[in-house]
Structure formats: structure tokens, C-alpha cells
Amino acid sequence: MNQPGMWVTSPNGGVERAVWSGPGPDYWSNWAVSKSGLFFLAPRPGTPPEIKFFDFQTSRPWRIGALAKPSFFGFAVSPDERSLLYSQWDRSERNLLLVKNFR
Numbered sequence: 001m002n003q004p005g006m007w008v009t010s011p012n013g014g015v016e017r018a019v020w021s022g023p024g025p026d027y028w029s030n031w032a033v034s035k036s037g038l039f040f041l042a043p044r045p046g047t048p049p050e051i052k053f054f055d056f057q058t059s060r061p062w063r064i065g066a067l068a069k070p071s072f073f074g075f076a077v078s079p080d081e082r083s084l085l086y087s088q089w090d091r092s093e094r095n096l097l098l099v100k101n102f103r
Contacts, residue, residue: 030075039077
């Protein structure tokens with residue numbers, strides 16, 4: 001399927017169906033597969049993203065929580081599905097330095 005989002009299909013083949021229209025260009029790497037489903041960061045306009053889970057048993061996504069600060073690339077789930085690892089932006093800065101008489 002040449003459409004953005006997360007799609008599922010039967011292991012035996014069949015029609016693909018969209019389960020989430022994201023993640024979008026800023027969150028393309030922020031998802032992780034586990035034995036029971038997909039964990040992912042879902043962006044929200046103007047606020048940090050939510051952590052969501054798509055359950056393979058129920059074929060439904062549900063909200064786990066929300067991040068306190070914006071995230072960056074990278075997202076993982078532990079094998080026991082009890083811990084998530086994600087990046088966080090604490091600040092965004094740029095420095096411009098002028099060096100005189102550099103040789």
C-alpha cells in the first residue's frame with residue numbers, strides 16, 4: 001500500500017486496512033512492535049504527542065498517556081512490554097561564534 005499510516009493484513013494475505021493515519025513526517029520513526037501490538041507516538045497540534053497502543057487482539061488503538069515535552073526520533077519497547085524508551089527535547093538552541101584572527 002502506497003499510503004501513509006499503519007496498515008494490517010492477515011498473515012494468510014487478504015485486504016490491507018488502515019489502523020492509524022499517522023505517523024506523519026515528524027514521527028515516522030516513533031513506533032515499536034511488540035508481541036501484543038504496536039506502541040507509537042501520535043502527534044497533537046501545539047502540544048507534545050500522546051503514547052498510543054494498537055492492540056492486535058481487539059484491532060483497536062487506545063491511549064496510554066501523553067508526553068510532558070516534545071519528542072525527537074527514536075522509540076522502543078522492552079521485551080516484557082513494561083517499559084518504553086523515547087527521546088525528549090528539553091531545549092532547542094543554536095550558537096553562532098565569531099572567531100577573529102584565526103590562523
